[in-house]
Amino acid sequence: MKKEYVTIALAYVGIIVGAGLSSGQDILQYFLSFGKIGILGVILLGVLNVVFGKIMLTFGSYYQSNSHDEVFSKISHPIINKIIDFTLISGSxxxxxxxxxxxxxxxxxxxxxxxxxxxxxxxxxxxxxxxxNFEKIIKVLGVFTPVIIAIIILVTAYTFIGKKYDFYQLDTVAKTIKPAVSNIWVSVINYYSLCAITAVSMAFVLGGSVVRITAARK
Known part of the structure; x- marks a missing residue:
């Protein structure tokens, strides 16, 4: 079971890390542009992804779903389900x-x-x-996550080891970046919504591939 939930977790992260996140542009425009408080926004974004990621994967496992429609048809009104379905398909x-x-x-x-x-x-x-097939797609998605983590660690080490920075000056420079929205908390919700639209369909299917709900939650 351990290998199963680790594989699913890596695949889920691979889904929500898109071109914007991996290039750093989303972090710059949605969070860093607010200066030091933007770090709190990044942390909150991480918490939201963990909490709602757990909910989505658990729902998928509970209903053993092969598509998002199978879950939403059970938990929402038919009209709401059609609106969500259209939004997810067009968004993707x-x-x-x-x-x-x-x-x-x-x-x-x-x-x-x-x-x-x-x-x-x-x-x-x-x-x-x-x-x-689905199992191979999960493996393909999961392969990129460890690579991303390794690169982040290497870049962070290169950036900070043996170097000093004036964080007050960096805070001032960061605020010269044009933000995507005008408020950090709206920015967090706005960006998480983007993550959710990208991830929810695949998250339900990932959860549906897990027989044990406990594994999906982990």
């Missing part, structure tokens, strides 16, 4: 375009290739992964 469709565009820009910035080439490579990878 739009986010897909954003991710592909981000891949194109990234490849262009790093290697000088045309943006369309990076977008095409990303699209081909998406199609290839979509044809895998």
């Amino acid at each position: 469709f739009i986010m897909g375009f954003v991710m592909v565009a981000g891949a194109g820009s990234n490849i262009h910035q790093q290697f000088g290739l045309p943006s369309w080439a990076g977008a095409l490579i990303c699209t081909m990878l998406i199609v290839a992964v979509a044809f895998l």
